[in-house]
Amino acid sequence: MLKKNNKNTKKPTLHEMLIEAKKCLQCKNPPCIKGCPIEVNIPMFIKYFLESNLQKAIKIIKQKNNFPTISGIVCPQEKQCEKFCILNKKNNNNMSVSIGNLEYYIASSTTIIEPHLIKNNKKNIKIAIIGSGPAGLTCTYDLLKVGYDVTVYESLHSIGGVLRYGIPEFRLPKKILEREINNLKKLGMNIVLNTFIGRTKSLQELFDDGYKSIFIATGAGLPVLPKISGENLNHIYSSNEFLVRINLMHSYKFPNYDTPIYKGKNVVVIGGGNTAIDSSRTILRSGVNNVKLIYRKSENEMSARKEGIFHAKHEGVEFITLTELVKFIGDENGNVKAIECVKNKIIMSINSNEKQFKKIVGSNHIIKTDMVILALGLHPNPTISLLSKKINTDSLGYVIIDDNFMTSISGVFAGGDIVGGSTVIEAMGMAKKAAKAIVKFIC
Ligand code: FAD
Numbered sequence: 001m002l003k004k005n006n007k008n009t010k011k012p013t014l015h016e017m018l019i020e021a022k023k024c025l026q027c028k029n030p031p032c033i034k035g036c037p038i039e040v041n042i043p044m045f046i047k048y049f050l051e052s053n054l055q056k057a058i059k060i061i062k063q064k065n066n067f068p069t070i071s072g073i074v075c076p077q078e079k080q081c082e083k084f085c086i087l088n089k090k091n092n093n094n095m096s097v098s099i100g101n102l103e104y105y106i107a108s109s110t111t112i113i114e115p116h117l118i119k120n121n122k123k124n125i126k127i128a129i130i131g132s133g134p135a136g137l138t139c140t141y142d143l144l145k146v147g148y149d150v151t152v153y154e155s156l157h158s159i160g161g162v163l164r165y166g167i168p169e170f171r172l173p174k175k176i177l178e179r180e181i182n183n184l185k186k187l188g189m190n191i192v193l194n195t196f197i198g199r200t201k202s203l204q205e206l207f208d209d210g211y212k213s214i215f216i217a218t219g220a221g222l223p224v225l226p227k228i229s230g231e232n233l234n235h236i237y238s239s240n241e242f243l244v245r246i247n248l249m250h251s252y253k254f255p256n257y258d259t260p261i262y263k264g265k266n267v268v269v270i271g272g273g274n275t276a277i278d279s280s281r282t283i284l285r286s287g288v289n290n291v292k293l294i295y296r297k298s299e300n301e302m303s304a305r306k307e308g309i310f311h312a313k314h315e316g317v318e319f320i321t322l323t324e325l326v327k328f329i330g331d332e333n334g335n336v337k338a339i340e341c342v343k344n345k346i347i348m349s350i351n352s353n354e355k356q357f358k359k360i361v362g363s364n365h366i367i368k369t370d371m372v373i374l375a376l377g378l379h380p381n382p383t384i385s386l387l388s389k390k391i392n393t394d395s396l397g398y399v400i401i402d403d404n405f406m407t408s409i410s411g412v413f414a415g416g417d418i419v420g421g422s423t424v425i426e427a428m429g430m431a432k433k434a435a436k437a438i439v440k441f442i443c
Pocket residue numbers: 074075076130131132133134135136153154155156160161162163166167195196197198217218219220221243274275278305381383415416417418421422423424425427
């Protein structure tokens with residue numbers, strides 16, 4: 001398999017992509033399609049690519065995927081399409097076709113504006129989208145295509161959601177996001193920034209403004225905190241706050257930009273997901289040499305993308321696994337100066353043959369640090385009730401939807417992380433289905 005690169009530093013070459021495409025066996029019942037959450041017709045787009053028909057290839061991709069430049073980069077292909085590629089099984093050697101790279105290559109080599117969509121199909125039906133992450137933008141795209149008048153409300157000063165403020169530039173170059181956003185603007189997307197729906201306007205006020213339907217795509221931005229001693233010491237950041245300060249507020253350029261950030265000398269990042277990996281690689285790039293990533297399970301259990309783990313190690317992040325945070329220790333000024341941890345061991349459960357992680361008694365130890373970034377997971381912001389008290393949520397705050405992505409309020413739909421998704425492509429897939437349901441609801 002072509003080794004993954006950070007595509008901002010190097011776009012795959014045509015030569016490399018032809019080698020990959022030629023590996024494809026054009027399977028009759030392609031397992032790769034089943035591995036793709038939105039079922040892109042992979043062999044078909046590869047076939048057209050090999051015939052040098054990029055326009056047909058991109059058409060096939062776009063039947064299912066609005067933003068292939070983005071998914072081609074950020075999708076966890078090693079757990080999805082590429083994992084299921086028959087070549088993996090045949091060679092038992094991680095030799096799948098580089099589907100993500102091909103998707104990205106084709107999408108970034110073709111123009112994306114669809115001029116025929118802009119003219120003459122306006123229907124004068126107003127739809128409001130709350131939140132401008134991948135779910136909000138995907139739904140916007142599909143509703144613009146049918147001629148609706150779509151307005152995206154975003155609480156921040158810039159659109160893109162986690163694609164903008166979470167995933168760092170070195171992984172998803174912002175010019176790729178800008179390209180997609182510019183296309184949406186050309187298709188007629190209206191954008192209202194700095195507007196937190198629920199505080200600035202209620203759902204009812206949106207309906208009163210003439211919106212026929214509303215799509216909630218507010219994501220999950222509430223950091224999970226460990227609730228342990230010392231949590232409020234200075235220089236302990238949630239990964240969300242840290243990444244927003246760097247990616248959105250450009251704090252690394254302080255004082256040229258208003259938002260400062262503390263830069264420790266011995267930084268500890270806690271967690272095992274994409275957010276933890278992105279945070280550790282980001283702080284490393286800000287000039288900190290000593291970055292430790294601490295995770296309570298083993299590397300196999302990390303939910304982060306394998307390629308991110310590979311790069312983080314290669315760049316110098318020290319991985320300390322099977323180690324669990326116990327408490328923070330502060331100095332006389334209220335700054336964090338160390339953390340106490342305990343080692344964990346793996347025990348195989350006899351009944352279920354599942355791994356369990358148990359603390360090793362007496363293995364408590366101290367790790368010196370002057371800055372901690374917590375990446376322990378995210379829950380929905382507890383703000384849905386501000387939108388309307390009538391929206392049903394579960395005990396964690398996720399919005400409950402029916403099979404048609406409709407919430408407990410008629411005409412109000414939801415998708416993406418706010419209903420329990422956890423990847424970009426899941427958010428996009430749900431939003432596409434929700435857009436279809438919205439059209440059906442309106443008609
Ligand atoms: P979001 O992207 O969270 O967007 C929600 C938007 O709604 C935000 O812009 C927010 O400001 C806005 N908003 C919230 N409330 C309101 C309101 N009341 N009014 C107006 N606007 C509001 N997934 C992958 O597939 N691959 C990866 O490599 C990957 N890496 C990640 C790295 C990080 C650091 C993080 C945090 C997540 C990562 N994910 C990754 C997960 C992925 O980004 C999310 O699953 C995806 O962004 C969810 O999309 P969404 O549209 O539901 O929400």
